[in-house]
Amino acid sequence: MIIKSIKIQNFRCHEDFNFDFKKKTSIIVGENGSGKTSVLEAIYEALRGRSFRAVDKDILKRDADYYRVELDFSDGGKTIVIFGNIDGSSELKKQFLIDGKKTTRLPKKNRYPVVLFLPDDLHLISSSPTRKRDYFDRVLSELDDTYLNILNKYEKSLKQRNDLLKKYTEDGIEGLRSVIFSWNFMLSKYGVEIRKKRKRFIDEINNRITNTYHSIADNNDEVRIIYEMQGDECSEEEYLKRLENELQRDLILGHTGFGVHRDNFIFLFNKTGADGSASRGEVRSIILAQKFIEAELIFNKTRKKPVVLLDDVFSELDEKRQKSLTQNFKDNQVIITSVEIAK
Numbered sequence: 001m002i003i004k005s006i007k008i009q010n011f012r013c014h015e016d017f018n019f020d021f022k023k024k025t026s027i028i029v030g031e032n033g034s035g036k037t038s039v040l041e042a043i044y045e046a047l048r049g050r051s052f053r054a055v056d057k058d059i060l061k062r063d064a065d066y067y068r069v070e071l072d073f074s075d076g077g078k079t080i081v082i083f084g085n086i087d088g089s090s091e092l093k094k095q096f097l098i099d100g101k102k103t104t105r106l107p108k109k110n111r112y113p114v115v116l117f118l119p120d121d122l123h124l125i126s127s128s129p130t131r132k133r134d135y136f137d138r139v140l141s142e143l144d145d146t147y148l149n150i151l152n153k154y155e156k157s158l159k160q161r162n163d164l165l166k167k168y169t170e171d172g173i174e175g176l177r178s179v180i181f182s183w184n185f186m187l188s189k190y191g192v193e194i195r196k197k198r199k200r201f202i203d204e205i206n207n208r209i210t211n212t213y214h215s216i217a218d219n220n221d222e223v224r225i226i227y228e229m230q231g232d233e234c235s236e237e238e239y240l241k242r243l244e245n246e247l248q249r250d251l252i253l254g255h256t257g258f259g260v261h262r263d264n265f266i267f268l269f270n271k272t273g274a275d276g277s278a279s280r281g282e283v284r285s286i287i288l289a290q291k292f293i294e295a296e297l298i299f300n301k302t303r304k305k306p307v308v309l310l311d312d313v314f315s316e317l318d319e320k321r322q323k324s325l326t327q328n329f330k331d332n333q334v335i336i337t338s339v340e341i342a343k
C-alpha cells in the first residue's frame, strides 16, 4: 500500500495543503516553522489514529473550528480525520471516515504500521531507564499482541501493591504480608513473562544491529543493546521470594523497589557505553539501524511494509550515510523532512 495523496485543512499552520506522492521516497523541504513536521504528524494521525506529539485541540489551527486530514491510498482506500464541532454542538469531537464509514476511533484493522524517526529519538541512548523502557515497550507492543496486555496487568498489580504499602505502617507488617501475597504472586508471574519477551526482542535486535549499522556506516564498529534486569534473570519463585524479602524496605519507602519497572536497556558501541563514546553522527546511525530493524520486524509480523516517516533525519549525516539511509528503506514508502535539499 502506498499513500497517493494527502489533503490537510486547518492543521497547525496549514490552512489548505495538498500533496501528491509521485515517488516512493518524498522529501519535504522548508524553513524552520514552515510546517514540515506537521505534515508528518497529519500522516501519522490518519494512519495510527492519534498524533505523536500533541492533543487535537493543540493541533487545530488557531481560530479555526475544525481540522481535516485526508489520505488517498493506491488500493483505492481513503481515510479522513475530522476534528472540531462536527454536529453543531460547542463540544469538539473527532471522527474518522474510512472508505465512507464513520467511527470515533480508528479501528485496529485500519491502523497501518508506521516507523517514525523524530529528532528527539536521538536522546534515547542517553535517556533515563524509564524512557528507554517506554520506548522498547511501545515497539514490542506493536510486534507482540499479548505484550501490552501483560504489561497492563503488571502495572495494575504494581499500583495495587503500592497502594497497600502506603496504607500500612510497620506495626502492621504481618497483616500486610497476608493481603499483599496475591499481588506479589501476580507481579512475579507477569514480571517473569515481561522479562522473557523483552529479552527475546533484544536478542532479535542484537542478531541484526551490527550488520544493519554497517549498511549505513561501512566500517568495523560494533553495536549491542544490553537488557539489564535488576537482580539478574530469575524464576517466578525467586522473583516472588525477593518481593517477600523486601517487604519491610518497601513499606518504609512506600513503593515497590524491585521489578521489571526498574529494568534498563544499555546501548554499547564497541563494547563501551554508546552515550559516552559514540559521536553525534554515530548516535544517529545507531538509532537509524534500530529503525531499520523495527521496519523489518513489523513486516515479518504483519506482512505490511511500514510507512517510514523521518523528521529532520539528514543533519549530521555525511553524504554516504544519507544515501545508504534511503537505500535501506527502498522497499518502503518513505517521507523525509529536511531544512535543506539533500545532496
Ligand SMILES: Nc1ncnc2c1ncn2[C@@H]1O[C@H](COP(=O)(O)OP(=O)(O)OP(=O)(O)O)[C@@H](O)[C@H]1O
Pocket: 011, 012, 013, 030, 031, 032, 033, 034, 035, 036, 037, 038, 039, 057, 058, 059, 060, 061, 062, 339
Ligand atoms: N495550532 C496551531 N495553529 C497555528 N499554528 C501552529 C499551531 N501549532 C503550531 N503552529 C505553528 O506551525 C508552524 C509549523 O510547525 P512545524 O513543527 O510543523 O514546523 P517545521 O517546519 O517542522 O519546523 P522545524 O524546521 O523548526 O522543525 C510553527 O510555526 C508553529 O508555531
Ligand SMILES: [Mg+2]
Pocket: 036, 037, 038, 311, 312
Ligand atoms: Mg520540524
